[in-house]
Amino acid sequence: MGSAEAWRDTKAGMWAWLLQRVAAVGLLGVIVMHLKNPFMRPVQATLLGLVLLHGMLGIRSILLDFGLPARWHRLLLLLALLAGFAAFALFWKWRWY
Amino acid sequence: MVLKVFRWGPGTRERLQKYWVRARQGMTVLDALVEVQRGSDPTLAFRYACRVGMCGSCAMVINGRERWACRTLLSSLPRGAITVRPLYNFPLIRDLVVDMAPIKSKMVATKAVFVPVRRAGEEASFAAIGSETRERRAIDAAVECIGCGMCVSACTMVGHDARFPGPAALNRVFTLQRDSRDAAHAERGEALLSEDVLARCHGQANCTAVCPMQLSPTDSILALRRRAVMRLFGFPQR
Numbered sequence: 039m040g041s042a043e044a045w046r047d048t049k050a051g052m053w054a055w056l057l058q059r060v061a062a063v064g065l066l067g068v069i070v071m072h073l074k075n076p077f078m079r080p081v082q083a084t085l086l087g088l089v090l091l092h093g094m095l096g097i098r099s100i101l102l103d104f105g106l107p108a109r110w111h112r113l114l115l116l117l118a119l120l121a122g123f124a125a126f127a128l129f130w131k132w133r134w135y
Numbered sequence: 136m137v138l139k140v141f142r143w144g145p146g147t148r149e150r151l152q153k154y155w156v157r158a159r160q161g162m163t164v165l166d167a168l169v170e171v172q173r174g175s176d177p178t179l180a181f182r183y184a185c186r187v188g189m190c191g192s193c194a195m196v197i198n199g200r201e202r203w204a205c206r207t208l209l210s211s212l213p214r215g216a217i218t219v220r221p222l223y224n225f226p227l228i229r230d231l232v233v234d235m236a237p238i239k240s241k242m243v244a245t246k247a248v249f250v251p252v253r254r255a256g257e258e259a260s261f262a263a264i265g266s267e268t269r270e271r272r273a274i275d276a277a278v279e280c281i282g283c284g285m286c287v288s289a290c291t292m293v294g295h296d297a298r299f300p301g302p303a304a305l306n307r308v309f310t311l312q313r314d315s316r317d318a319a320h321a322e323r324g325e326a327l328l329s330e331d332v333l334a335r336c337h338g339q340a341n342c343t344a345v346c347p348m349q350l351s352p353t354d355s356i357l358a359l360r361r362r363a364v365m366r367l368f369g370f371p372q373r
Contacts, residue, residue, distance in 0.1 A: 047199040051340035051353075052291065102338055105361065108353035111340045 050112045058095040061088045083130065090125050094118040136209060138167055140179065141220035144229045151218070152176075158209050164219065165193050165204035168231075181231035191283025191347065195231050196220045201285035201345040222288035224301075238282055238303055245300040246326060247307040250319035262316065274310045277355050279348050286342035286352050298331035302342035302352030305332070309355035312362070324366060333360045 048056075068085045075081070098118040102111060136158040143149040154175060156167045165183055172179045183193040186205045193204040197219050198212055209217065225233035242248065264271045286302040287293055293301040300308075308327070311317050327333050333356065342352040 049289075049339070049341050049344045051338065051344065055337050055339045099338060102353075103357055103360070105357070108338075108340050108343050108351045108357065111338075111343075111353075 050115055054095055054098065054111070054115045054118070058092055058099075061092040061095070064088050065092060086129055087122075087126055090122040091119075094122040094125075136167070137216040138164075138171065139216050139218045140168070140171070140231070142179070142230050143227060144180075153216075160210075162209050163205055164195075164197055164202075164207045164209065164212075164217065167209065167217075168204060168219070179231075180229045188347070189281070191281040191285070194222055194283040194285045194288070194347075196222060196288065201288050203283065203285075203347050206347070222284050224288050224290065224293045225284060233284070235282075235284055237301075238284055238287065241287075241300045241304040242307055245304045245308050245332065246319055246323045247300075247304050247311060248319075249311060249314070250317055252316055252318040264315070270313060270315060274313050277306050277310050277350055277352075279350060280306055281348060283347060285345045285347060289341040289345045291339060291341065292335050292337060296331055296335055299335040300332060302356065305336075305359060306350065306352040306355040309359050312359065324363065327359060327363050328367070333363055336360070 065085070065088045068081060068088060071078070071081045072085050095115075095118050098111075098114045101114060102108060106114070136156050138154045138156055139151045140154060141149065142152045154171045156170055158167075165186065168179065168181050169183075172181075181193070181195070181204075183205060184190045185192070188203060188206040191203060194201060195204055196202075197204065197207055198217060201222065204219075219231065221227055221231045221233045225235065225237055228234050280303060282303065284303070286306075290299075290301050292299050308323060312320055312323060336353075336356045338353060338357065340351075340353045343350070343354070346352065
């Protein structure tokens, strides 16, 4: 940190917020790459991964906004990540072309 | 055991100073700081009062997380040096002592002050609200705030936007907005809709994670936001 302030921990809710923002910024670049050539598998995988990450974390925020107790936010983060992985595996397995 | 303590005073450079303390069973971080002050360094400044986890005066950042020093056992922390620094987001006075004035000024700014309903010919209404009533149960979890400032320190948005009232003030506003004896709901409701208040909370729940009273300012803020949104859409809110 460059000062005597020492480090501070990053709590689960902050990771959720940070990951969603990072995914959004990442999506900007990946979407451009995807538009240039939609058939590159690594770009497709990254696009799908980032969309799911961003979307699932967004659903988590909406659920909290609509009144699920904030005490559940760690569980919701875990569920959002698990649902993201599951959806990724499902979509990736389902090749329609 | 090594304590690395944040030191700063007017005219000096900030630094982490190392102290060696002999750890005993049941020793808390506050005990260790008192031992340093009584022994090797009487110039070390920190604040405490009750010493038994009631007042919140000894709130500080221990190993990167807001905790009350009197309730933090050395044995509960990972082995190795223990880092102690003052609360974030408050003006620093000296060493571990911060100026708690922003707690009050942010409450005043958000009108988090009880305004009694006055009916014609009556004194201010202070009728008790029964503990089993729906009104009381709605705020039960939010009224026990001891004003220790840990939530304000943990809130990244307070650090980012000086006009954001922060979790302590908004938690207090929530209890007032649900109090039928209070007459300032509409006035406060207008202030809540400004850009720097409810919309600024990102729901990271850092405040809830560190609250020593196990309150959830995040829930209070989100509840206020739901009511504000309903009001925006024209649904009357008490």
